[in-house]
Amino acid sequence: MSIPYQDWQFWATTLLALGAAAYLLRNVLPVPYFSRRARARRQEKPAKLTVSAKKPE
Amino acid sequence: MAMNSSSVESVESVESGEPGAPSDPSCACTGGKACPTVSLCGLRPGQGGVIASADLAADDASLLAAMGLAVGSRVVMCRVGEPCIVAVVSGITAHEGTESCRCASRIGLARPLASKIQVTPLTQS
Amino acid sequence: MSESVPLIRGTQGLTTDARGQAGSIDHSTSDERLLARVALLGNPNTGKTTLFNRLTGLTHKTSNFPGTTLDARTGRVTTRGADAGVYIDLIDLPGVYSLELRQPEADVARSVLNGELAPAGIKAQVPDGILIVLDATNLGRNLVMVGEALRRRLPTVVAVNMIDLAEKRGLRVDTGALCSELGCPVLAISARSGRGVQDLVDTLARTLRAETVPTRTAPGTDIELRAWAERVVVSATSGPSESVGRTFSDRADLVLTHPVLGFTVFALVMTGLFGAIFTLAQYPMGWIEQLFSQLGGAVDWVWSLGGWEHGLMHDLLKDGVIAGVGSTVVFLPQICLLFFLISLLEDTGYLARAAFVMDRALRPFGLPGHAFVPLLSSHACALPGIMSARCIPDSRERLATILVAPFMTCSARLPVYVLLTGLLFKDSPWLGGAAFVGCYALGILAGMFSALLVRRTILRGSTRPMALELPSYKLPSMRNALATTIERGLMFVKKAGTAILAICIVLWWLGSFPKVGAPQQSTELRQSVSTLADNDAAPIEARRQLGGDTTAQVTAGDVRARADRMEHAYAKGESFLGVIGRSVQPVFAPLGYDWQLTVGVVASFAAREVFVSTMSVVIAGEEEGDDEARNQTLRQTLASATRSDGVTPIFTPATSWSLLVFYVLAMQCLPTLVVTAREAGHAKWALLQLGWMTLVAYAGALAAYHIAGALLS
Numbered sequence: 001m002s003i004p005y006q007d008w009q010f011w012a013t014t015l016l017a018l019g020a021a022a023y024l025l026r027n028v029l030p031v032p033y034f035s036r037r038a039r040a041r042r043q044e045k046p047a048k049l050t051v052s053a054k055k056p057e
Numbered sequence: 058m059a060m061n062s063s064s065v066e067s068v069e070s071v072e073s074g075e076p077g078a079p080s081d082p083s084c085a086c087t088g089g090k091a092c093p094t095v096s097l098c099g100l101r102p103g104q105g106g107v108i109a110s111a112d113l114a115a116d117d118a119s120l121l122a123a124m125g126l127a128v129g130s131r132v133v134m135c136r137v138g139e140p141c142i143v144a145v146v147s148g149i150t151a152h153e154g155t156e157s158c159r160c161a162s163r164i165g166l167a168r169p170l171a172s173k174i175q176v177t178p179l180t181q182s
Numbered sequence: 183m184s185e186s187v188p189l190i191r192g193t194q195g196l197t198t199d200a201r202g203q204a205g206s207i208d209h210s211t212s213d214e215r216l217l218a219r220v221a222l223l224g225n226p227n228t229g230k231t232t233l234f235n236r237l238t239g240l241t242h243k244t245s246n247f248p249g250t251t252l253d254a255r256t257g258r259v260t261t262r263g264a265d266a267g268v269y270i271d272l273i274d275l276p277g278v279y280s281l282e283l284r285q286p287e288a289d290v291a292r293s294v295l296n297g298e299l300a301p302a303g304i305k306a307q308v309p310d311g312i313l314i315v316l317d318a319t320n321l322g323r324n325l326v327m328v329g330e331a332l333r334r335r336l337p338t339v340v341a342v343n344m345i346d347l348a349e350k351r352g353l354r355v356d357t358g359a360l361c362s363e364l365g366c367p368v369l370a371i372s373a374r375s376g377r378g379v380q381d382l383v384d385t386l387a388r389t390l391r392a393e394t395v396p397t398r399t400a401p402g403t404d405i406e407l408r409a410w411a412e413r414v415v416v417s418a419t420s421g422p423s424e425s426v427g428r429t430f431s432d433r434a435d436l437v438l439t440h441p442v443l444g445f446t447v448f449a450l451v452m453t454g455l456f457g458a459i460f461t462l463a464q465y466p467m468g469w470i471e472q473l474f475s476q477l478g479g480a481v482d483w484v485w486s487l488g489g490w491e492h493g494l495m496h497d498l499l500k501d502g503v504i505a506g507v508g509s510t511v512v513f514l515p516q517i518c519l520l521f522f523l524i525s526l527l528e529d530t531g532y533l534a535r536a537a538f539v540m541d542r543a544l545r546p547f548g549l550p551g552h553a554f555v556p557l558l559s560s561h562a563c564a565l566p567g568i569m570s571a572r573c574i575p576d577s578r579e580r581l582a583t584i585l586v587a588p589f590m591t592c593s594a595r596l597p598v599y600v601l602l603t604g605l606l607f608k609d610s611p612w613l614g615g616a617a618f619v620g621c622y623a624l625g626i627l628a629g630m631f632s633a634l635l636v637r638r639t640i641l642r643g644s645t646r647p648m649a650l651e652l653p654s655y656k657l658p659s660m661r662n663a664l665a666t667t668i669e670r671g672l673m674f675v676k677k678a679g680t681a682i683l684a685i686c687i688v689l690w691w692l693g694s695f696p697k698v699g700a701p702q703q704s705t706e707l708r709q710s711v712s713t714l715a716d717n718d719a720a721p722i723e724a725r726r727q728l729g730g731d732t733t734a735q736v737t738a739g740d741v742r743a744r745a746d747r748m749e750h751a752y753a754k755g756e757s758f759l760g761v762i763g764r765s766v767q768p769v770f771a772p773l774g775y776d777w778q779l780t781v782g783v784v785a786s787f788a789a790r791e792v793f794v795s796t797m798s799v800v801i802a803g804e805e806e807g808d809d810e811a812r813n814q815t816l817r818q819t820l821a822s823a824t825r826s827d828g829v830t831p832i833f834t835p836a837t838s839w840s841l842l843v844f845y846v847l848a849m850q851c852l853p854t855l856v857v858t859a860r861e862a863g864h865a866k867w868a869l870l871q872l873g874w875m876t877l878v879a880y881a882g883a884l885a886a887y888h889i890a891g892a893l894l895s
Contacts (some may be wrong), residue, residue, distance in 0.1 A: 163654075
């Protein structure tokens, strides 16, 4: 049994497989930085005014 | 919302002895007495009625009211049973003692829901 | 839904809702051709979707309103004439009966109109105008929402849709009278035929340019608003009285909602629907399989062109990527056909009646009649089925439907059913067909009883009685059906396709490493024909090693091919996937599975469709291809394959029944789990779904194995 470490294709395919596994798990595991919800939360900015042009409390 | 507050109004009007729909010429009751109400399921196919009250949670009542089944709305029974299908009519005009409606939408109601809606039946379809 | 709608707040100060006072339309966008953003509003069943599709073409985008599971559709309307070259961004708001209701759809509509919410990716701001769609045959109720919208003091245009239907009934709508009553432009249109739609666009563009707000307003209280709406209807319409109770729709409803006749019609319609899907879909499915097989050949061709050896990248591309994409795309015809036909049925108005018929059947299990469309759709694929559970108003009922939807037999299970019923009933196709139907029935029963259990325990509550508007019957719109089909098809390819592709890449890697040497048997076979050409007859020792009739014509090429398959199967068995299968095998031993079957079952926990190909490779060393004769041979190989003792068949009748029941009931689809987590609002529901279905599948398979073993021994 052997792992073909010397073959560059092994590393290329392993990286791709790791990327695929990360893609599958990102919605299941709490990886905050990559989660879409966390990204959306970071992009939200506080409102400067509410409806009726008042300042928010 | 409208249904619950008006159901209180209709209860008060019953207690005071005022007719439920005094200006309605096709109302089944005689003047001076409170109009008897029946549940929506109690209407015969083709019979009309005016919604008097609904014993429902506020959210359900307001949804039904928004769909057209509000207090004071005129309905015509299309199908009794499960489901109960009523036509909510609007654009009602009277001509030579006969009423006609221009528009109607059909609402299907499960029987448990229909039984909680009280209507004042009308004599004419 | 009790969750509040989180706000995507705009970066600019929000203007007041009295847009006329606040100032001019915000042109601070980088795109100078954008005239305005308009919210499309209307009651359900007013033809809003048809109008949206007609105005925006098939180029609209579907996303969702952040923090909700409601679809948000946005599209671009191109103007002409004086405003030629500019466009209007149209946001399709959910159909609502009133803006003041406390329900997710009304919350979203209000928030968008307040400038507090926008579809994902769009800046939240008060829309520059409102386009309201009314049903000409039902103005009374529709006008209530017009009154609510007029209070917003935004430039408003009203479209009275279905004018052709109204005219057929003799109903005349005086748009001039409506215009003076409402104080804003009113146009009569037919979104279905396109009549008046271009004038509508021109009027909308003019109103937005001039920023004209309505000159009238509606009363504030509900009772006054309804009385106002009634007065407007009387003044703006004329024509004969609607013959309530005697129209075609009313007569049809007596049959279609009848407890016996209605159910019979429903059963016939569903039989026709599924019959059409399975009959028609097989042709494009065959073409797609051929296409992907050609693509595999194209990869070989590219490699030979470059003069490269068939290394790991070649294998990943051919066996991982192309196989992965192919295994998703092959289901597309069934899914598209299902949604096309459901959309047509919905457009006719029949589905609303069918919901009441099914309500009787589903209510004892704690599910509402609305649940039948998601459960029906799940028979093609649970992904879009779960997403269409959004139509269920009650949150507990919606959650229960989402949890049990994967019990419905989906397209991905079919290749497994075909393999196993073929093994069990190879001489009696009728019994095989009956077993097929039995699998569907078992899935439905398991789903219903799981729903009942869930509704009596963790999602306790009484089933909300249904109240549903019954739209008039009409001929369906092909345009709408096509738009829905394209939308759902793309959604499936994007969500499932990307996940299944990722699964196939991971499974390929796990099945490819570590690399092992050839097994002794294949080395001996190769040695025995090392000096022979492919067409030469193979020596007797080689034929003896292969087993079977030693007098049969076997060439050296056949022997080498057999050695290839042995090495392939051996490599798979010794890979990480095989190791996982062997280590987990004791768990599945009570169900009658050896390590090879366990590898197939474990691999298919990510995606069911890989079971057949995984089994084929692990046992026979090759997968099914285009050659049907070769596929037959492959199936015979599977049927006669033995376990490690070399004697006991892998697929005994008891094991085959156990596998069949397992695949009917198990949750083996990672994309579905992901969508469940998203639609249900938390990963715990997806984990519950996985745990419960695995438990039910295990128990069912165990019972099937022992019962079949006792009856058939």
